[in-house]
Amino acid sequence: MSQENKTAKFQGATKYVLDDELAKIINVTMAIEMPLLLKGEPGTGKTMLAHAIAEALKMPLIILNVKSSMKLLDALYQYDTLTRLNDSRFGDSKREVSNIEEYIRMGKIGQAFVSDVRTVLLIDEIDKADTDFQDDMLDVLDQMQFDIMEIDKTVTAKHRPVIVITSNAKKDLSDPFLGRCNFHHIAFPDQDMMRSILDVHFPNLSADLVEACITTFYALRELRGIEKKPATRELINWIRALKADPDFKVKTLRQGSVPYLGILFKKSADLNAACQQASRLRT
Amino acid sequence: MFVEFFYLLRQKGIPVSPTSFLRLQRALCTGIIRSVDDFYTAARAILVKSERYFDTYDQVFAYTFKGVALTEPNDLELTEIARALLDEWLKNPADIARALGLDEEDLQKFTPEELLKYFMDRLKEQTGEHHGGHKWIGTGGTSPVGHSGFHPGGMRIGGVSRNKSAIKVAMERRYKDYSQEGPLTEFQMGEALKRLRRMIPSGPKDLVNVDKTIYETMRNAGEIEIVFDHRLTDRLKVILMIDNGGWSMDPYIDVVQTLFNYARSQFKDLKFYFFHNTIYDNVWLDYQRYFKPETIDDIARRDPETRLILVGDASMAPYELMHPSGAIYTDQKQNGASIDRLKFLAKTFRHAVWLNPQLETNWGYTWTIGAIRQVFPMFELTLDGLEKAVQHLVSRH
Numbered sequence: 001m002s003q004e005n006k007t008a009k010f011q012g013a014t015k016y017v018l019d020d021e022l023a024k025i026i027n028v029t030m031a032i033e034m035p036l037l038l039k040g041e042p043g044t045g046k047t048m049l050a051h052a053i054a055e056a057l058k059m060p061l062i063i064l065n066v067k068s069s070m071k072l073l074d075a076l077y078q079y080d081t082l083t084r085l086n087d088s089r090f091g092d093s094k095r096e097v098s099n100i101e102e103y104i105r106m107g108k109i110g111q112a113f114v115s116d117v118r119t120v121l122l123i124d125e126i127d128k129a130d131t132d133f134q135d136d137m138l139d140v141l142d143q144m145q146f147d148i149m150e151i152d153k154t155v156t157a158k159h160r161p162v163i164v165i166t167s168n169a170k171k172d173l174s175d176p177f178l179g180r181c182n183f184h185h186i187a188f189p190d191q192d193m194m195r196s197i198l199d200v201h202f203p204n205l206s207a208d209l210v211e212a213c214i215t216t217f218y219a220l221r222e223l224r225g226i227e228k229k230p231a232t233r234e235l236i237n238w239i240r241a242l243k244a245d246p247d248f249k250v251k252t253l254r255q256g257s258v259p260y261l262g263i264l265f266k267k268s269a270d271l272n273a274a275c276q277q278a279s280r281l282r283t
Numbered sequence: 284m285f286v287e288f289f290y291l292l293r294q295k296g297i298p299v300s301p302t303s304f305l306r307l308q309r310a311l312c313t314g315i316i317r318s319v320d321d322f323y324t325a326a327r328a329i330l331v332k333s334e335r336y337f338d339t340y341d342q343v344f345a346y347t348f349k350g351v352a353l354t355e356p357n358d359l360e361l362t363e364i365a366r367a368l369l370d371e372w373l374k375n376p377a378d379i380a381r382a383l384g385l386d387e388e389d390l391q392k393f394t395p396e397e398l399l400k401y402f403m404d405r406l407k408e409q410t411g412e413h414h415g416g417h418k419w420i421g422t423g424g425t426s427p428v429g430h431s432g433f434h435p436g437g438m439r440i441g442g443v444s445r446n447k448s449a450i451k452v453a454m455e456r457r458y459k460d461y462s463q464e465g466p467l468t469e470f471q472m473g474e475a476l477k478r479l480r481r482m483i484p485s486g487p488k489d490l491v492n493v494d495k496t497i498y499e500t501m502r503n504a505g506e507i508e509i510v511f512d513h514r515l516t517d518r519l520k521v522i523l524m525i526d527n528g529g530w531s532m533d534p535y536i537d538v539v540q541t542l543f544n545y546a547r548s549q550f551k552d553l554k555f556y557f558f559h560n561t562i563y564d565n566v567w568l569d570y571q572r573y574f575k576p577e578t579i580d581d582i583a584r585r586d587p588e589t590r591l592i593l594v595g596d597a598s599m600a601p602y603e604l605m606h607p608s609g610a611i612y613t614d615q616k617q618n619g620a621s622i623d624r625l626k627f628l629a630k631t632f633r634h635a636v637w638l639n640p641q642l643e644t645n646w647g648y649t650w651t652i653g654a655i656r657q658v659f660p661m662f663e664l665t666l667d668g669l670e671k672a673v674q675h676l677v678s679r680h
Contacts, residue, residue, distance in 0.1 A: 021324050028325040031313040032306060039334060081493050082509075085500065089507050178332035179300055185334035 016045065016052035017197045022184065026053060029182045035141055035163035037126075037178070040186030043231025046166040049186075050122035053162060060115065062161070063122045064108035066129045072136045075107045079150050100151045109140065110155060118159040127167040131174050138180045189232065191218060201236055202243070212253040213239055220264060225273045230264035238263045288347045289330075295343055297336045303329055319348060490514050520552040520586055522632075524566055526595030528559025535640035535664070539594055556582075560599040561621040561655075562628070579624055583631040590676050591628065591635035594664065597655045598641070604651050625658045636672040640664040 029036040038046045054061035064075055084103045087093045095102045106114060112121040126134060140146050144157040165181060167173060189197060191214055198210055213235070221229045230238075241260045242248050248259065258278045265271040285307075292299045307329045310316060316325050323344060331340050488511040495510035502508075525539060526532050532539075556566035556577065566582070568575035607620050629635055637659035639652065646652045646661070655661065660675055662668035 024321055024324045025328040027315055028310050028321075028328060031315045032310045032329075034306065034329075036328070037332075081497070082491065085497065085507060089500075089505060175298075179302060181332075182328040183332045184328050185337065 016048050017193070017200055018049075018052060019193065022049070022186070025182065025184050030162055033160050035123075035138070035165055035181040037165045037167060037173070037181040037183045038186060039167050039183070041188055041229070041231055042168055043233035044186045044188060045232060046186060047122065047124055050120055050164040050166075053164065054120040057120070057162070059118055059120050059162065061120045061122060062108050062112045062115075063124060065124050066126050066133075068128045068130070070129055070133060072133055072140070073107075075109045075137065076140065076146050077107050077110045077148055077155075078105045079103060079148075080105055101153070104148055104151065109137070110146075112161040113144070113146075113155055113157040115161075116158065119161045121161040121163045123163065123165045125168060126165050127173065131177075134173060134177045138177055142180055194218075194232070194235070197232060198236075198239070202239060205239070205243075206250075209239075209242075209250050212250050213242070216253050216258060217264075220258070220274065220278065223274055223277045226265070226270050228265070228267055228270060234264045234266075285326075285347075288326075288343070291343050291347060292330065292340065295339050297331060297339055297343075299330045488513050520589040522554045522556065522582070522585070522589055522591045524556045524558055524562070524591070524593045524595075526560060526593075527557045527570065528572065532596055532640075535596065539640065539664070558595075560595070561597075561604055561651075562624050563621050564624070579628065583627065587632060588634070589632055591632040592672070592676075593635070593637045593659065595637070595639070596641050597637065597639055597652045597661070598649045599651050601650055601654075604654055622654060622658065625655065629658050634676050635659055636675055637661045638664045638668065638672060643668075 026036065038049065040046055050063075051061060053059075079100070080103045083095075084097060084100070087095055088097045091097070109121065112119045123137075141163060144160055145154055147154050194214055194217075195210060198205065198214070202210075217230065217235050217238075238260060241263055245259070252259065256278070261271060261274050261278060265274045289299060289304050307326055310325055310329060316322050326344075327337070327340055331337060490512045492510045492512045495512075496508065499508040499510055500506065527539075554568075556568060557570060557572050558566045559572060562579065565576040565578055567573065568577060604621050637655060639646070639661050641649075641652075641663075642665075643663050646656070652661070660672075662672040662675075
């Protein structure tokens with residue numbers, strides 16, 4: 001049941017436009033069973049890709065959101081001592097207190113290993129964790145097994161999961177880490193690609209509006225002094241906002257006024273710079 | 284297979300490991316790679332681990348599989364000639380627009396690079412001298428290359444249209460723009476600085492101490508006694524001293540500002556001071572370096588575990604640093620040379636670094652940089668430098 005739920009959640013992934021190059025890389029990566037490291041500007045669909053793979057291959061997706069304070073153990077398993085203590089005191093649960101294994105909870109990597117079917121394991125924003133975490137984790141993924149110290153048991157992956165790792169950092173990750181994965185950099189989509197992406201997201205959008213939006217959007221990306229350029233995600237949200245506004249006319253975009261700049265520019269300094277320069281845009 | 288290709292990649296500075304090369308062989312064995320196109324993408328994903336090397340990879344690939352020379356000298360010469368010609372022509376843009384058979388509007392869409400490329404293509408197509416023709420380049424000719432005008436620049440990556448052969452794609456050199464280092468952003472700085480935090484328990488007790496809980500429960504004859512601890516939070520003390528005076532720091536104000544903004548939100552106990560060029564008896568709490576001076580002796584009385592970070596280009600006249608009365612402001616009273624004050628600071632705070640926004644390769648040209656480097660460990664104000672500096676600040680020594 002839970003399996004079904006998991007797969008059902010990712011129907012949105014039909015909205016992913018996969019280009020040939022990336023598809024080839026994924027196939028090769030899966031064939032030689034390596035983790036795939038994806039880099040690219042935020043908002044170019046790194047995370048979405050894992051969803052798309054899971055959906056296309058009909059595999060459940062397990063997401064590990066990396067946090068800076070995370071320890072590797074958290075991702076593998078957790079020994080729930082408090083529940084055990086509680087059970088041993090009150091004895092009102094069905095669990096066997098002397099059996100520690102009942103109090104071991106699998107973390108995300110652990111779940112992927114013990115799953116009965118092959119899964120897609122997405123390790124999101126690996127760059128947030130420190131290098132020790134990164135290297136240790138790759139050891140585990142390399143050997144496809146880890147030990148649970150408390151019960152002296154080794155967990156071995158039943159099926160090697162398809163592993164997708166994303167990173168936002170411009171900085172390179174450590175060498176041993178890179179050595180163990182395949183790498184791809186998702187470039188920012190060009191205008192044609194963007195058209196097909198929009199087409200998938202908004203099948204009923206008029207060609208007129210698409211053109212105007214895309215022209216304005218790429219012009220906005222070229223503005224000077226912007227730290228975080230708007231990406232695909234921002235464009236989609238922006239168009240959603242434009243569609244929701246009953247007063248919006250395509251004409252206004254052409255005239256050079258850009259409504260809802262706040263959706264495209266998330267940093268206040270960027271927004272100010274954009275507001276000043278946007279009025280000069282004419283298409 | 285492709286051993287030469289492998290060595291050429293290494294030779295051109297892409298760190299390709301033998302393991303990954305073997306992995307590529309394994310991929311080839313699976314039969315999933317059926318064409319040169321497949322090979323191009325697969326080999327790149329397996330061998331090349333950073334987008335900074337994509338451009339080099341493209342060149343090597345194109346060279347190996349088609350024999351396009353790696354920047355042939357001939358090409359270089361051509362570029363020189365082209366540039367010279369272009370400069371000449373740019374003095375008379377109207378003529379060029381006409382000469383190249385393009386509207387002036389079309390011309391404006393060209394970046395100088397594209398313009399040059401267009402121009403070069405024309406040059407290559409042309410055989411022999413030519414005067415007064417329509418398509419070829421020569422004196423008095425007509426063919427499109429022209430004034431650069433406004434060019435948006437920015438990232439230009441060819442898209443995903445895959446009707447071309449891999450070699451053509453490789454030759455396009457789509458990743459050219461990635462081969463340079465990006466500018467520092469607040470976010471990246473933050474990532475580097477984060478490692479500086481030192482965790483110390485404080486705040487509300489809301490973390491269960493399992494070991495103690497079990498112990499206390501046993502002592503309590505099995506009656507559960509849960510013990511809570513303080514959460515770990517950062518208590519690191521940081522003093523940041525910034526050189527904000529004079530024109531010599533002007534080009535770096537942006538990058539220092541970034542560090543400044545970030546540092547403010549990152550650390551609980553952070554003090555800013557300002558100075559000009561180097562430190563004498565006082566540093567200032569205010570940006571104008573006038574209203575709120577604080578003496579170095581006062582600062583030295585702080586916790587010696589405080590991390591001291593100085594930011595400045597360390598470039599000045601040698602006497603400003605070495606002479607007992609070298610201060611360029613006459614109202615500054617002075618006990619001894621500035622270099623001695625710096626030594627005093629370095630001795631007081633064991634964890635101190637000097638961040639220099641100038642690139643390390645230029646340090647040798649300024650005498651005072653060398654002198655200050657002997658007092659404080661100096662690092663570039665770049666991502667790499669910052670990381671090294673942080674490493675130095677957290678290490679015990």
